[in-house]
Amino acid sequence: MSQSEKEKSVAVIASEAPVRAKPSNYPEPFASRMAGREKRRLGELFGLRNFGVNLTRMIPGANSSLRHAHSRQDEFIYILEGHPTLMTDEGETVLAPGMCAGFAAGSGNAHQLINRSSADVVYLEIGDRTPDDAIVYPDDDLQAALDDNGNWRFEHKDGTPY
Structure with missing residues (x-):
């Protein structure tokens, strides 16, 4: 299928969508902690503007993100394969295929997935x-806010930029 035919598609095989070119938006030293995670930006393929959808794969030992909480954006995950550990303010919960979790904007409940298993984890993330929006990272010297162009601006907790 040519590139122009792909652009006109109304449906795709999600696992064949292109992998996001930039593995992480985080500045170093945090970006390298996302090794072993690959995202396929499904929402981008269809020009979705109001919400994003990613098909994410994590190899054993990988993290979904730094543990974080959004001020204005909701997030939802649905586990397709594997058994990741969900880390929240309440503690750890091992998830399985068919399980889902949601994180309401402004709740302050920081969350992340960690693949502590010996098999890959695959999940959908929707936000x-x-x-x-602003993001807090309670375990790291990091905070983020969206700038006027829709790009994340990362700072230390004291406000100095990375």
């Missing part, structure tokens, strides 16, 4: 794109 909205509400402007003026």
Whole structure:
């Protein structure tokens, strides 16, 4: 299928969608902690603007993200394969295929997935794109906010930029 035919597709095989070119938006030393995670930006393929959808694969030992909480954007995950450990303020929960979890904007409940198993984990992550979002990372010297162009601006917790 040519590139122009792919652009006109109304449906795709999700696992064949292109892998996101940039593995992580985090600055170093945090970006390298995302090794072993690959995202396929499914929402981008269809020009979705109000919410994003990623098909994410994590190899054993990989993390989904740094543990974080959004001020204005909701997030939802649905496990397709594997048994990741969900880390939240309540503690650890081992998930299985068919399980899902949601994280309401402004709840302050920081979350992340860790693949502590010996097999790959595959899940869908869905999040909205509400402007003026900010992210806190309680375990790291990091905070983020969306700039006027929709790009994340990363800072130390004291406000100095990375």
